Amino acid sequence: GENVEQHPSTLSVQEGDSAVIKCTYSDSASNYFPWYKQELGKRPQLIIDIRSNVGEKKDQRIAVTLNKTAKHFSLHITETQPEDSAVYFCAVIYDMRFGAGTRLTVKP
């Protein structure tokens, strides 16, 4: 399998600001890119995903963008709230690999 690089590893924002997390992958055959949120002591849960036939998908305050040429995809959270504080993981399901995670802290 291929590595999935995720950046940044930690991100601290003020409530109401936006947060962006980026992942890069190497296998051009990859076609499904989910993002998972994991709160402390809990299981990872899917928050949004995107398939390779679209470039962007939005669900309320959360969006994901995909650049297949550059092989990267990003999670965008707007109007952040304290309950968004968690660890976020990207994944490349074709390779069944997850990124190392981004710890997001939203300060009230």
Added chain:
Amino acid sequence: DTGVSQDPRHKITKRGQNVTFRCDPISEHNRLYWYRQTLGQGPEFLTYFQNEAQLEKSRLLSDRFSAERPKGSFSTLEIQRTEQGDSAMYLCASSAGRGTGELFFGEGSRLTVL
């Protein structure tokens, strides 16, 4: 509860002992995955099954680790001769279809090797 269930939730063992974890996936899901997660890291892929067939095993998985899914339903992950470095959360996930859909995770089995 029709989600993914794992048992036991916590296991404390002494170095050198064998441990076995069980995962019951969502009933209609044909794919089952095992991951290992240590503090501050993302889930690390161990192995996955399509029905009862084990289709891939991580190169990082030593010979002390073995997984089965005998009837294409529940799965077991056994670790023989445990080492302190095996201490981690072992996560099971399942998905439907051909592997391009959502993974549903269980709560995990936390292993502590003393």
